[in-house]
Structures are given as C-alpha cells and as structure tokens.
Amino acid sequence: MRPRTEPELSEMIRGATGPVRVRGGGTRVVSQGLGAVLDTTGLGGVQLYEPGALTLVVGAGTPLAEVEALLAGERQRLSFEVPDLRGLLGREGQSTIGGVVATNASGPRRVQSGACRDSLLGLRCVDGTGMIVKNGGRVMKNVTGYDLIKLMAGARGALGVLTEVSLRVQAMPEAEVTLVGERGAKEGLAALRQALGSPYDISGAAFERGRALIRVEGMEGSVRYRADALRRRLGDDWQVREGAESAELWAGVRDVSALWGLDGSIWRLVVKQTEALALVERLGGTAVFDWGGGLIWLALPAGQAEAVRAAVAGVGHATLIRPAPGDEAVPALPPEPAAVAALTAALRRKFDPRGLFAA
Template sequence: MTVALDLAPASEAEVAEIIADRHARRAPLRIVGGGTRVENRARGEALSLSRLSGVVTYSPGEMTLIARPGTPLPEIKAMLEAEGQALAFEPPDLRGILSGNGTPSLGGMVAANASGPRRVLAGACRDHLLGVRFVDGRGRLLKNGGRVMKNVTGLDLSKLLAGSHGTLAALTEVVLKTLPLLPARTTLAFPGVTQATALRIFTAALSTPFEVSGAVHVGGTAYLRIEGLERQLAYRRDRLLALLAEHRPEVLDDAPWGAMRDVAHFADGGPLWRILCKPTDAPEICAGLRAMGGDSSLDWGGGLIWYRGPGNPRALAPHATLIRRDTATGPAFPPQSGAVARLQDGLRRAFDPAGILNPGLMDA
C-alpha cells in the first residue's frame, strides 16, 4: 500500500516512512534544505527537511552541540556566541552569490561540508562532526558516532555523509564540536600583489607556528588573518611582519573577512565555479582562467579557487564544481573516473540501492 505523507516531515519517523515508501516504488526524491549551497537540479519530488528543526542538546562546558538538520544557521551562531563559542570552521553564507531567499541550515552545511577561510587552521566541517543520525535510501533510521570525540569508534560514516549533498542519506540529527571564540584578531594586507606572489606569502606564513587563520587573495590584495589572545596576537603579528617585510605588509584592525568568506566579490552574476586544487598548482590554473576571460580569487592559502567567467575550467582543474550556472551548461559536479568512480558507485549502492536520493544531482 502506498503511503501518502506530507513531504515536509516533522519527525525522523516520517522521514523514514516517506523514504521507505519511495524506495519500494523506485520513486526519486530531491532532498531540500535551505537552498543556499548549490543549485539543486536533482530529479524527483522535493523532500524538505526544514520542519525537522531545533537544538536537541547544547553543552557549552563539553563544547558539544546536537541539533536537527533544519535548524537555521543564524540561530546556531547566535546561541553559540552568547556562550563565547563558535563553529570553528567558519561556514560561509552563499545566499548572496545564489540570489536565494532561503536560510542556511545546519543539515545543508554538513551535506555540503561547508567550510570558510579558517579551514587552513581549524579544518573542515567534517573534522568537527562527531556523529549523525540519518535515514538511508531504504528508509532505515541509523546512527553513527558519539557525543564526544573519544566515543567515535568504528567506521566513521559521518565523514562520508559530510560533502555527499544528500545523495547517500537524509540527515535527521548532527553532533558537532564547538570551540571558544577567539577574542582578538588582526590582518596583514599585501596590496598590489599577483596570485603567484600571494602564494609565496601564504606558503611562508602557513609554514610558521604562528597559527594563521585565513589566507585569501581578492582583487589584487593578499590577506593573512591571525586570531587569539591580545599578547599572543601582538607577538605573532610582529614575527610575521618581520618575516614578510619585503612584501611591505599593512596592518588592518578590521578587514572584510565575512564578505570574503561569502564570496561577495562575485555576487553580481555570471557563471561561478568552485575549484579545489593543490596550492602549488593555483598560479598556473589562475593563469589559464585569465586566458579564458574570467576573474578568480584564492582562499585556503591557494587550495580553493573561485572563478567567475566563461568556459569550463575542468580542462585546467578537474575538481571544479559549478555553483552558479547563469549561462553555463553541463554537469554541476565534476565527473569521476577509474577507482574513484567505482568507489562512489559502490557507496551509493550500499546506502541507496534503488537510486532514489537526489538522482541526477551529481551529473545534471
């Protein structure tokens, strides 16, 4: 008998029942969060997780947060800040570049493994994910991980789900590690430098013990951010100034890190690509992107390139994701081949044997 339920479930049981029914009928589902991470062109009925919202437990003393996937990220941020804490990986808000009116959600953040400039110091979202509850493509409710790091044993499935964009399972609860807010920050700016020079600056700074928490090149200026206690900050700032004196750095008390994190410099239209690469390859890739007629910026010390412009950059860098289509065509996610493709297909068959979860997202 076919189950007829609202496709905006308010409980794990409803999520499981809907997916189990669609699995039996081989009917595809398009999992929807806040709609602020990537243009979702998957096939099927929309399964919205927005009503599956709210904080289950927040323990500031244990620095642990447990919440449901539809919980708005602005609410999480405000709650953590009130306790002097934060999500250390600094998730970006991409509403500006996607012209969306949705609200970033906790589940969407995890599903996209969304991580901002502080990734160079703190790691990515998946590195702070302690556990998950989820419904797989058969409609089975499963859990993995624990509430503290020492309890995370066995195969860490949460690392697989972070960045899978809902193609393996629908998240119903996530457990995240929180960290104290760093009380002070300062920025070293290097105006008028090329991307190749910026990479040399980043390499020198990130190889020191001075805990650089951001390394970005935007609009011809390279930026290095350091954060911490005031006395520590002054020492690290002065050491970096001496190390990089030949590049004539400027000290800024306030720099637009929020805007750089959210890629606001590319908010005004055109196809936009997110390219992952080895930092040492970034100057050559960016030179090729300029030849294609577009503009680019660097984040993660050169490990992340944002490109706005014509053409398909996958000929230069295979790990390029089309975040905003505009006039661009073709699959949004980079096609896989060889062993990686076989591994990806095997994981999908294990988690979702009927192929009903976000079908076409990775190749549409």
C-alpha cells in the same frame, strides 16, 4: 514532503515510489535535479548544548543563524566558518545546519581548524531503505565498517537524509588581527604560502582585489606577538586591521563578495597551492584565492567547462557552482576516476538500493 520527526521521515522514505530530492533551506543547491522535494526544515531544534564540553547536538533542519546565535551567546562559534553564498548565487532562503554538513561547507578558517567534517562528532540519518542509522555520539545503532561521519559530510544527500548532527564547537578568540599587503598575485600568493609555512598559526590566508590577507587569532598577547613577527618577516608595508575591521574583511572572503553581480559562470576549484596562479592565468576570468591558493573562486564566461576541467586534471577538481546561460547542461560535479566511481556506485547500492536520491 515535510516530515517533523525521524520516524515520520522513515515512513516517507519507505513509501517513496520515485526519486526524492532532499532540500534544507534551498541556499546551497547546485543543480535542481528531478523528483519529489523532501523538505528537512521540520527536523529542527537544539537537542543538547553543553558549552563547557564544547558540544552541540542539533536537528538537521535547524537554521544556521539560530545555531550561530546560540553559540555567540556563550562566546563560542563553529570553527569552520560557514560561507553564506546567497549573494554569490543570487538566492534567498535560510541555510540549515544539515545543508552545511551535507555540503561539507567550510570557509577561510579551514587552513587552521579543518573542514566541517572535522568538527562532526556524530550524526543520525535515514537511508534509502527507510532505516534509521546512527554513528558517533549518542549511538543506538552503529554501522560496522563505515565511517558515516566522513561519508555523509559532503555527500549532498546522495546516501541518505540527515536528521541530527553532533558538533564540536570552539571558543571565540580574545583578539583578531589581519595583515593586509597590496601586492600582485604572484608576490601575494607567495606571501600567503610563506605565512602558512611559518610557526605563527595562521587562521586565514586569502588574495583578492590586488591584496593579500593574513589572519591570526587567539589570546591578545599571542596575537600581537605573531602579527609583529609576520610583519618583520613579510615587510613593514603590510597594514594592520583589527577587531571588527578585520572580521569584515574575512566575511567578504568567506562569502566571495568580490564576485557578486559578475556575469558568467562561477566555478569553485580546489587545487595545489603552487598551481593556483598558473591555472588562473591560463583560464582567465576574475578570481578570489582562499586557503593560500588551494581554493579558487573563478568567474568565467559560459562555454569554458571543458577548458576548466582539463586545466585542473591532475592538480585538483572543479565544481560548477552557478551556471551562466549556455552552461545549464554542464554537470555541476566533476567526473570521477573509474576506481572512485566504482566505489561511489557500491556505496549508493548499499545505502540507497532503490536509487531514490540519485536524481
């Protein structure tokens, strides 16, 4: 199924007699699931772009690359720095903006600008009954009592099919500087937390391959002042990388290039920053730390799922992003606490009473 209009999609959902698996560009699929594939790439196109108002309205099937090129032409960008995980997952395809929103995909700049959902102004979708629903910007029909923007961002298509999203965009900064410190993990992660707790408005804080990376962005004079102040606070041995060289470092962090080609399963752990190092030391493997340690990308041999989820219990959650042979049957998403599971089930009954998107 590949609808080209919202009414066509609505009719397809109304007529569906079995499970439906929603797919955009196919780059962010965690598990294959069952059911007929519903391809959203026909629901593309820019509906509205007002650079002066920092507002973009675009069809969910629009390629992310097209969106980024459009914004770059006006020296603007998506603030949440979308990761490109094709190299990590060994996949091809082309990300769509709907897939980005459905997975709440957010990169290193989340520590400053928030997640994808924080840039959403509104959306349109078709629920499991075939009803066209709108929430936020350009509203025709609101669903009272539900913040659909927050529900749909990260729902992975479990509540309905996105057709259009409205986004707040961001001006590109005049300057970008990254401080690079060759450190051990303990000292490096401590430096990241110190920087994030400073008044210097950090836009990236990561640790990989034995080095800590701290990024500042903004007006030229402000960036120079903040970078110098951080060096005085952290130590004169921190190296300075600017412009394109800095951007290349963060593209690697964003796309987790340090783990490309490694054997084993790839896990994405979201945890308390202060627990990150102890958790990785307990589990082993090869790790990339982002968000000051709050996000860990971890490569481990197969068969460690029980240990991983036990380790993060009480301090965060773990998602299996790429299963190695032997881990194919492991659920990608972590089990939900009973109260959360009950709420999730109630929402799915409301938005998808026939269970079309549950596969």
